[in-house]
Amino acid sequence: MRRYAQRVAHALPHDLPMLKSLQPVLETALDAVIVLYPDGRVAAWNRVAEQVFGWNEQEVLGRPLAELIIPPQHRDAHRRGIARFNRTAKASILDRRIEITAINRAGHEFPIELSITTAKFEGDDIFVGFLRDITTRRMAEALLQRQAREAQLLFEVTSLAAATHSFEDALRACLQAICDLTGWPLGHALLLAGQELVSTTVWHDETDGAADRLREATEQIRFTAGVGLPGMVLDAEDPIWIADADQDPHFPRKGLGLGAAFGFPIKSEGRIIAVLEFFTYDHVRPDEDLMLIVRALGDQVGRVLERKRTEELQRLLAHELNHRVKNMLSIVQSVAAQTFKDAAAPGALRAFDGRLAALASAHDVLIARNWESASLHELIRKAGLGCGADRDRVRADGPDLRLDARTAVALSLAFHELCTNAVKYGALSNGGGRVDIEWSVHDGAGPRLRLVWREQGGPPVAPPATRGFGSRMIERALAAELGGKVELQFLPEGLRCLIEASLPGD
Known part of the structure; x- marks a missing residue:
């Protein structure tokens, strides 16, 4: 050496x-x-x-x-x-x-x-x-990792939010996913009401009760623009990070043992609808990658949450409408009872009540699907129950078909008239008759429903001398409402009704 x-x-x-x-x-x-x-x-x-x-x-x-x-x-x-x-x-x-x-x-x-x-x-x-x-390579790797982390979080949060049944559940899913990602123990959601962020009951708390004092402090503050962490997020319209909550002059919830905190906005169509905030007991420097992720997350999740909130509002409005329509039907029924009180035909009121019940039944089927569609099988089943038909003697065979509201109401009235007639005069009026209902969908200029009501085994049938209200309603009004045709055939072996109707495309 x-x-x-x-x-x-x-x-x-x-x-x-x-x-x-x-x-x-x-x-x-x-x-x-x-x-x-x-x-x-x-x-x-x-x-x-x-x-x-x-x-x-x-x-x-x-x-x-x-x-x-x-x-x-x-x-x-x-x-x-x-x-x-x-x-x-x-x-x-x-x-x-x-x-x-x-x-x-x-x-x-x-x-x-x-x-x-x-x-x-x-x-x-x-x-x-x-x-x-390898600085450039490391930067590229970090970018890919951040993008993968962002994509994974976006997928997990939006999937969880979309799978929940309410707006609050969707917010809870967001808090859970982000707390899992960061390892931070506390998360909270606030909703924008006018110019103020309002504290919700939606919290994520890994240790039950640890956030009680924070909750109490949060409830005492009005978070307008610039006030506290939520207000700072509202004012900046961007994520905000506080490294030391107790020392930050803009963080009013002091003396709670908190370290770092960050919050970010949830946006829909560019406007803030909520703010999510998160807390840890450690002092943590700002994580720029995390801030980039939650900025993208806020826009993505905002669309999901806004859709959830809209769906909830639609459900509330639909139920309110359901309540009001049923009240109106009850009023109509009371008016009819007074009108028919002195009528010569005692069965007129019962017939009228049955038709109102058919409308209410179709209404119930539609409200269960938010007025979007109704099952044809379900309409037939309810029509049979409403007129007292034996279910074992009515066979319904056809594809599982969902009908729009207009078609469902029209067919429900038709099924009520046909079933009532079968019980009183036709195939269901004795012990051995039966009704077969078959339908199929055919393509032409557009999808068309073809339904056949076929009675057999009842008393012999002959064409009536005059047509009653029920027959006229089925043949004329129903055909016009459905944009198709209706044919009543009074054959000796039993009534046959052919209904053809246009169906809306997909």
Whole structure:
């Protein structure tokens, strides 16, 4: 080693035979190449190393590598590694690639990929290191990880929110997912009402009761724009991070042992509809990646939550409408009872009541589906129950078909008239008759329903001398309402009714 050190003092590396043979490698390598003497001093330093680390060759030759590019926290380990190799010829990092950090002339620390091999020079080993700045690669990897993290969170939160049954459940799903992602124990949702954010009962609390004081403090504050964390989010319309809640002058809920907090807006069509806030007991510096994620999340989830809130409002309005319509039917029924009180035909009121009941039945089927559609099977079943028909004697056969509201109401009235007639005069008026109802859908200019009501086994049938209200309603009004045709055939073996109707396209 002494002989080696003496030679370093009198000669440059490229004058030495072994080092001179490395010059082509040093000059053509795309990576930074550094050659070290056995004691850790720099023997050679190529142009790429100059560009990466900011030192030129003349400035570094003969100087310990540790004081040039190795971060302070790793210098002792570097020196121990060199000493161990010189003593035992064993090293843990030779001839393999590792990723560590280095510093440049300005003291900036950055990631590098390093591979080290050895070569012999006058009986001693020299170290040849190949170093590559992987800052750009790490940034790209971090970007991909952030995008994957964002996509996963967006998928999980929007899926959870979409799968819930209420707006509040959707908010709870958001709080749960973000607390799981961050590891933070507390989350809370506030809704915008006018110009003020109103605290909700929607909280995420990993330890039951830990947030009680925070809840009480939250209830005492009116969060308008700029007031507290929620108000700051409302004012900025962007995520806000508070690293130390107790020390921040804009955070009024002090003395609760909280550390960091952050909040972000939930937006729909560019406007804030809610703010979610999260708390931990540790002091945490702002996480820029997380802020980017929740900014995107707020816009995405906002659309889901707004749809949930709209659906809830629609359900409330539909139930209110259902209540009002049934009240109106009751009023009509009372008026009819007074009108028919002295009528000569005692069955007139019963017939009228039955038709109102058929309307109410169709209404119930539709309200169960928010007035979107009604099942044909269900309409037939309810018509049979409403007129007292034996279910075992009525066979319904056809595809599972959902009808729009207009078609459902019209057919419900028709089924009521047909079923009532069958019970009183037709196939269901004795012990052996039956009714077969079959339908199918055919394509033409558009989808069309073809339904056949066929009675058999009842008393012999003859065409009536005059047509009653029920027959006229089925043949004329129903045909007009359905945009199709209706035919009643009074065959000796039983009544046959053919109904053809246009169906709305998908």
